[in-house]
Amino acid sequence: MADILTSPASPDRMVDARRGSGLAQRLNWLRAGVLGANDGIVSTAAVVVGVAGATTLTGPIVTAGAAAVVGGAISMALGEYVSVSSQRDSERNLVEIERQALAADPHRELLDLARSYEARGISPATARRVAEELTARDPLDAQLRAKHNLDLDDVVSPWHAALASAVAFTIGAVLPMLAILLPPEPARVPVTFAVTLGALALTGTVASWIGGGSKPRAAARVVLGGGLALAATFLIGNLLGTTGLV
Template sequence: MGHEEPNAVTAQKLNWLRAGVLGANDGIVSVASLVVGVAGATSDTGAIATAGTAALVGGAVSMALGEYVSVSSQRDSERHMIRIESAELREDPEGELAELVDMLQERGISPATARTAAREMSEHDALAAHLEVELGIDQHDLVSPWGAAASSALAFTLGALLPLVAMLATGPTWRIPVTVVAVLMALALTGSVAASIGGGPRARAAVRLVLGGAMALGLTYAIGSALGTAGVA
């Protein structure tokens, strides 16, 4: 079974990478939509910078809190299941061994081999065997909620910086088209990367994100322009 651990580690790293790409995508779309909408209402660079920075900070904090709560709940649930499984092993080791044999047989292992494997796995580490086979949990590899929160906030921030910098580093005449082009290119890239990680079609994923991002930018720009015009009137 020694070859399974690197695969599990690789899968976990890919999950974290996918989450990071999606977090960056959230930062790109949400902050880009806001700054383009504000730019549609006013050419005041200070107003755009204030709104964009507030959206970046607020979004990063929100993403971090959401991820922390989600992962904390998952970790608490996993710890609770570990305690239950540990208690069941202390109270009825033979019954738990029979249960492990049944689960291995359900996976297509012959009865004789399942009994041998279950006994050897239990002698090595009964709790780890039951957690892995029955619940799919590794008690030594529970996700850290603080790490998840920090990663989520960082990914969002990196994504959000792109439209904010593009908007503020460009003059009033070209800031909106430059930002739109930069955002759509970034969305195409993140869509392609996310699809590659998940093994899906990259072109389709990129097109979906680009179309969705273009719709969001167009809508917020239209609203900003309408509100800006109404304010002038």
């Protein structure tokens, strides 16, 4: 273990680290895409099923569904943009703090870096050597990785995150829209229920595969939640339709 820690970082090892970092980022994007699609499926299906419970006319269903898709996609994109922008601002602030600290007192930062490795159970001599070698290669990167677990290559763009979220939501929303519009009127709601719950089972399974959890449990959670949402909106729409309130 000590030999690994104290040996100079080889180009191959550096490439492997970058690849691992890139893989983690891609998995995060995939997870966000799956969750965005899941939201698109549930929210759009709930709207169109609720309207279908109140009326059999295609016009109101299409109007409500289209509004749900557009409004939901914009909302998801805006939320993701704000969230990632805040994260990026925080990361940039940490980078600037470490850059100023290195410029003001590089020796003290080297000692702090060595102490951070000592705190992880590495001997003082080895920790000092590791800190020196990493600092010699890239002092700012060494400080950010050790103190904040931050990789400059993993700082995401809020615009990319917003676009990915909106696209994933829209793709998910297409399924319930097609399910409610393509079948004949008597089969609209049952088909939409079946398609929606099947799609949710798939997204739950994929999300569990990404996270390494139990696939049946994850699928059951999202299917149960989606089923409750569809049932609630359909019953409310049906109640409003039969009472003549809409």
